[in-house]
Amino acid sequence: MVWGLGAMLYLIGFFQRVAPAVISDELSLAFDLSAASLGNLSAFYFYSYVAMQIPTGLLADRWGPRRLLSLGALVAAMGTVVFAVAPNGGIAGIGRLLVGGSVAVAFVGMLKLASHWLPLKQYAMASGVALFAGICGAVFAGVPLQMSVAAIGWRAVMVAMALFTALLAVTIWWLVRDDPLERGYRSHAPEHHESSVQLGVWAGLLEVMAYRNTWLLALVPGGIVGCLLSFAGLWGVPFLTSHYGLTPVGAATMTSTLMVAWALGGPVFGALSDRIGARKLPYVFGTWVVLIGWVVVVYVPGLPVWLLTAVLVIIGFFSGCMIVGFAFAKESVPISLAGTVSGVVNSGVMSGPMLLQPAVGWMLDRMWQGQEQAGVRVYDLAAYQAGFNLMLAWAVLAALLILFTRETRCRQTQ
Numbered sequence: 419m420v421w422g423l424g425a426m427l428y429l430i431g432f433f434q435r436v437a438p439a440v441i442s443d444e445l446s447l448a449f450d451l452s453a454a455s456l457g458n459l460s461a462f463y464f465y466s467y468v469a470m471q472i473p474t475g476l477l478a479d480r481w482g483p484r485r486l487l488s489l490g491a492l493v494a495a496m497g498t499v500v501f502a503v504a505p506n507g508g509i510a511g512i513g514r515l516l517v518g519g520s521v522a523v524a525f526v527g528m529l530k531l532a533s534h535w536l537p538l539k540q541y542a543m544a545s546g547v548a549l550f551a552g553i554c555g556a557v558f559a560g561v562p563l564q565m566s567v568a569a570i571g572w573r574a575v576m577v578a579m580a581l582f583t584a585l586l587a588v589t590i591w592w593l594v595r596d597d598p599l600e601r602g603y604r605s606h607a608p609e610h611h612e613s614s615v616q617l618g619v620w621a622g623l624l625e626v627m628a629y630r631n632t633w634l635l636a637l638v639p640g641g642i643v644g645c646l647l648s649f650a651g652l653w654g655v656p657f658l659t660s661h662y663g664l665t666p667v668g669a670a671t672m673t674s675t676l677m678v679a680w681a682l683g684g685p686v687f688g689a690l691s692d693r694i695g696a697r698k699l700p701y702v703f704g705t706w707v708v709l710i711g712w713v714v715v716v717y718v719p720g721l722p723v724w725l726l727t728a729v730l731v732i733i734g735f736f737s738g739c740m741i742v743g744f745a746f747a748k749e750s751v752p753i754s755l756a757g758t759v760s761g762v763v764n765s766g767v768m769s770g771p772m773l774l775q776p777a778v779g780w781m782l783d784r785m786w787q788g789q790e791q792a793g794v795r796v797y798d799l800a801a802y803q804a805g806f807n808l809m810l811a812w813a814v815l816a817a818l819l820i821l822f823t824r825e826t827r828c829r830q831t832q
Contacts, residue, residue: 446793638743
């Protein structure tokens, strides 16, 4: 129950993360946005999300997840209201900024709760299930959101989400505790963790950065998640509707399928890594499969829809390998810095979509041939390939960098 409430906030965060893909036309018309402007509006979420990751990791080690998760849910509700009633793109961007910065506490808060409430051997598996919970939010931001927006409008949907998030804030404060000892149960936190000397904020951050794996495990998932969320979170729906003739609901279904496959891959890779006692091997294999899959999607146009769907499912499932990186990173530093390194790695994860979503939009605008449909810009295949090349560049970098990580064999650094 305790861990699940944190997972619910992560679910809401994922919903907010990918919702612009489904309502891209509505946002473009409401705020008169070009592709670059739409990409920037969507990326406002990631700007604050990434900026908050390292502070969140540090605060999780010192304040505890209960306060972080409660406050995060409350601010997320406020930001969602601002976005829902925004009269222009600037105010909408402020709302996205508030939402991104506030839900940024969810994943690190869940990892911190897992290190206290769950046995150590379940940590990687818990990370995978956390990803599954989050992607359930992305699924709700697919066809269900498309149908809800058609029925009552995108602004009303966002107001309803704000009310639900505010209720969650109250529930977390009421029920969640940082450690099982506060409820009279045995704690799973390592004994030496609580008695270890706590470093200062900057000293802890500098120590985490001194480990090679920290840098590598922050850069690699940025390429994996950056490609996935740039496609499923923003540009996939217009690409599929304009170049594969899918309806908006059909395109949203396909991108949701990609996210579901990602959700399934996370727990599988986490459990596999725990079972074989290795982190690097499954991560390397998954990263290279993802790279090959995106090359097919970008450079083999006109695929049969069933084959395109199959390739996207493979990409999504093997993208779940990135979840191993959190256990990998935690084991690469002393346990007292677990929250800090989780924040650093998660900031790397979200730096991918933060940079790639607006970058792809910028490239689309550069390649635009002047075509419009119902007031919304339409881009040709060459424009999409040019934009998606930016995604592929990071995917190639990720596939190379993962080869240089140091294996931990699932053992914690002392």
